[in-house]
Amino acid sequence: MSARDRETAMALARVAAALDGAVLGLGTATIAVASWVKYLAVSGQLRRIVAAPAVAISDIRSFLVEYGEGDEPVLAAVRGHVRAAPQGKLLVPPGSGEHCVIAKHTQMCLFSEWRGIFGWTFDLHALFFKSLKEQITTSFRWVYYLYFVNPQNMTGIVHVNLDRAMQPLPLTSVYHKLIPVESTPYTLFQTIVGNGYPVALLDEEKILPIGKEITAIGFCRPHRASVGISSCPEIPFFLSELTKDEMEVELSSRAQTLFWATVVLGTMSVCLLGFATYRYRTVTFLSWKKIKERREARQAQEVFRQTTDDVTDDQSSDEEAGEMGDGQLCVICLRKKRRAAFIPCGHLVCCCKCALIVERQFDPLCPMCRQDIRYMIRIYNN
Incomplete structure (x- = not known):
């Protein structure tokens, strides 16, 4: 790739x-x-x-008389051999020299490109944009008076109308020539970049030979002294070997x-x-949950700060260290009484001043259990 x-x-x-x-x-x-x-x-x-019924060429006229309504076409399938009009002209392609009723000449520029596993080519741009790697020139010729005949009974003839036929035709390749393209300095640059570069010109000819047995499925209607068949745009077949x-x-x-x-x-x-x-829905729910938790934490912090405004300067409300046991002292300063509880763990281990210091850290964690701190509340006790 x-x-x-x-x-x-x-x-x-x-x-x-x-x-x-x-x-x-x-x-x-x-x-x-x-x-x-x-x-x-x-x-x-x-x-x-x-x-669509399968009708023999010899019975096609009686079939139209029985099932047709005036000039209305009837969808049917006939099988026979390809013939040109009596004393009519035939096509002779210059490459093969064989006589035929349909000739298709194609010239295609082949490009060398990277092949991966199983020999598959990878060109993602060709999936979305028009690929320039197949520059094709095609000429298509056919004999206007093309007939189907039954070799066992030459009385039945069906005229094939190829006008406005968009379905693929059962053509046979009779000429195939590969012409190499000389390399240029630009080819080396294309190889380094990884893009395909032209290596050869394919010249090919396909024909519909005389005497080939094929099936025609389409609209049948009377055509002068015989019966004509034209393509039906609603089905993918018209002339086929099947x-x-x-x-x-x-x-x-x-x-x-x-x-x-x-x-x-x-x-x-x-x-x-x-x-x-x-x-x-999960991300939306978690986002709203986080927003709600932040709002509650902000409100709790505001209440906590309002109740601890006098803590930084006034220490008269706290008992002296000698009057309290070790289990009641702040684990950080070891001087004041524990009055701030961390939420959600609920540990009461710090005084209000040290709790504010812990809260202002980049990643506030409880000093006891190391869990994240959402907010703090002040505990009033005797």
Whole structure:
């Protein structure tokens, strides 16, 4: 981990531990809510895919006649092989030279960075800010007239409409070239600081070849002499190598993972927020208790000082040392009678003057038991 990432991790740890874990609890609760929202979305997608029937290409027209209402689209899944339009043009990427109906060309700048345990990379800044470590240039081309056919029955044809399709496509990598980047003096500086530096340029081509068997799930509607299928924005699949049953299994597993993640994160957030609330109430109670004790101690000290104003100059009220036993003399001056009791221990060991001296110390402690002194009271006895 670079020095920059270490500082960021330490700052995040301090923020998470702030307010006795309340910040971490709120963050965990936010993630739990987001996970629950994703779970609801995935569950809805799963229900839509389960409800969509799997129709053979040869039966698609009769299916639309039976279940379709005019020009209203019907969500269905069909599986077949990719074909281009009869006597239509095909794409030929320059890197591979193979014929295809979809071609995607990607150029990516690869960076060298520190890898930790299990080979994982650590870049905390990329979690919150847009990462500059993957500078990608992509060109995407496709044949407008793309068809699905059934190899056993060539009579059925489904036209695939790729317009506004945001789902990932089942492309195959056919060209992969790594071009090294020459090192510069700035590379040494980046290595010392701990940041990643460019090492190579990845040039890659992916295509959808002719004859590949895939599944298309989306809205089906009549299209000229055939049937057209377009993507449904409410489900994460459009063209996929998976069958309809495999899509259901994948979404079911994803929904189950999100559900248990929501339960675990929600429980953690409740525990953290409960602990933070308990700590806040405890600290507040102790603070008010200390304020109350200080107020009582201040009032007792004022009363004590008012009753001992004549002690410093007038000693007529105290008996002579010879008239008292050793158990009644102040343990500090050994001249006057014990008249000041320390609270909370309750020991009566000092005269009023020495008690005032003990009180003015930086850390006032009882001379007998060495406990903290909150305040003093004067004892009147015969």
